[in-house]
Amino acid sequence: MSKTITATLIPGDGIGPEIVDATLAALEALGLSFDWDIQQAGLAGIKAAGDPLPEAVLNSIRRTRLALKGPLETPSGGGYRSSNVRLREAFKLYANVRPAKTMIPGGRYDDIDLMIYRENLEGLYTGYEHYIPMDGDPEAVAIATGVNTRQGAHRVLEYAFEHSIALGRKKLAIVHKANIMKALTGIFLDEARKLYKSKYEDKIEMHEVIVDACAMKLVLNPWQFDSLVTTNLFGDILSDLAAGLVGGLGMTPGANIGTDAAIFEAVHGSAPDIAGKGIANPVALMLAAGMMLDHLKLQDEATRLRSAISATFNDDKVRTGDLGGTADTKTFTTALVSRIRNG
Numbered sequence: 001m002s003k004t005i006t007a008t009l010i011p012g013d014g015i016g017p018e019i020v021d022a023t024l025a026a027l028e029a030l031g032l033s034f035d036w037d038i039q040q041a042g043l044a045g046i047k048a049a050g051d052p053l054p055e056a057v058l059n060s061i062r063r064t065r066l067a068l069k070g071p072l073e074t075p076s077g078g079g080y081r082s083s084n085v086r087l088r089e090a091f092k093l094y095a096n097v098r099p100a101k102t103m104i105p106g107g108r109y110d111d112i113d114l115m116i117y118r119e120n121l122e123g124l125y126t127g128y129e130h131y132i133p134m135d136g137d138p139e140a141v142a143i144a145t146g147v148n149t150r151q152g153a154h155r156v157l158e159y160a161f162e163h164s165i166a167l168g169r170k171k172l173a174i175v176h177k178a179n180i181m182k183a184l185t186g187i188f189l190d191e192a193r194k195l196y197k198s199k200y201e202d203k204i205e206m207h208e209v210i211v212d213a214c215a216m217k218l219v220l221n222p223w224q225f226d227s228l229v230t231t232n233l234f235g236d237i238l239s240d241l242a243a244g245l246v247g248g249l250g251m252t253p254g255a256n257i258g259t260d261a262a263i264f265e266a267v268h269g270s271a272p273d274i275a276g277k278g279i280a281n282p283v284a285l286m287l288a289a290g291m292m293l294d295h296l297k298l299q300d301e302a303t304r305l306r307s308a309i310s311a312t313f314n315d316d317k318v319r320t321g322d323l324g325g326t327a328d329t330k331t332f333t334t335a336l337v338s339r340i341r342n343g
Contacts, residue, residue: 004035006035006037006063009068010041010068010069010070011040011044011070012044012069012270013042013272014271015274015280016070019280019281022330023286025333026305026333026336029336029341030301030304030340032298032301037060037064039057041072041087042071042072042073042083045057061261061263062261066262066295067262067263069263069265072084073269084265089121093257093258093263094120094156094259095117095159095160095255095256095258096118096120096255097115098117098242098255099114099115099252099287100116100239100242100243100245100246100252102246104247104314104323107246109222112222112223113226114222114226115226115227116227117156117159117163117229117230118156118235118236118239119152119156119188119230119232123146124232125233126146128144129142153192153231156229157191157195160229161196164204165200165204169204170226171204172228173207173214173229174189174192174230175210175235176209177210177211179210184231188230192206214228215237239267243267247322250281250283250284252287253267253284253286253287254288255288255291255295262292264292264295267284281320281321281322286305287309290305293305308340312335312336312339318332318335318336319332
């Protein structure tokens with residue numbers, strides 16, 4: 001038994017508690033010991049403390065510097081501001097890492113292995129928005145201000161270069177829209193060029209691609225890409241597109257990396273339409289837990305987890321409905337735990 005790891009656990013909303021329980025079963029099967037500080041956020045936070053991001057959650061992560069979280073509900077249009085965005089801001093989680101890798105062969109796209117790095121704090125996600133009234137309509141004009149800084153660009157670009165090189169990846173694509181948004185994304189592209197020339201020219205290939213062309217190329221020929229790094233909004237969109245290449249959002253984990261904390265999560269939402277039915281695919285959060293183990297330098301356990309998921313899919317043919325199978329969450333988890341324990 002390894003030493004006990006202290007971490008914050010946020011079960012989340014919708015299917016969150018179901019996929020969190022499944023993931024904890026997998027971690028326990030690996031022989032890992034966690035001391036979880038369980039906290040509520042999102043809609044569960046409002047019910048528990050009248051706040052979608054209670055101070056207790058922030059205090060917990062300040063103490064543990066490590067969190068695994070289920071999806072948090074964010075209302076569209078009105079309502080409260082995204083707790084996910086607030087968490088990123090609170091802990092300066094500047095790099096969002098979203099891998100997309102084929103785990104079930106034979107689909108429309110095969111052998112996909114992409115790593116997407118998304119700037120996580122700036123761009124149009126800063127939330128600087130307001131309305132201008134006109135002709136009696138208080139919301140006649142909506143204005144949003146995007147903010148990118150050279151320091152913020154440098155920070156995520158440096159992380160993307162270093163992480164890609166450490167993983168043995170050969171190419172890093174800089175995705176931008178500097179042909180139109182010459183200042184907002186031009187600063188990102190300019191910083192990438194400077195950083196590459198000063199530190200990484202002899203270590204990895206760098207390519208530049210405009211975001212709309214990148215989306216087309218990912219659909220036509222995703223194998224031309226290896227790693228991609230881009231600004232906040234573009235990264236959100238392209239990582240969902242990449243998820244579609246490997247079976248959907250149920251297959252894609254995310255890591256939020258900061259200087260003083262790291263938070264790991266499934267990329268998908270809370271799926272309230274299937275909450276409580278026991279049919280959710282827990283693999284995205286399980287893969288996020290694998291990224292957490294990598295972060296903790298527990299590579300052997302992370303590899304065992306990913307290998308067991310692959311074997312459950314491909315050798316045991318146990319898959320949830322979104323992947324064309326008939327297994328419910330519990331059936332899949334039981335099969336996976338057996339694979340982990342028995343090899």
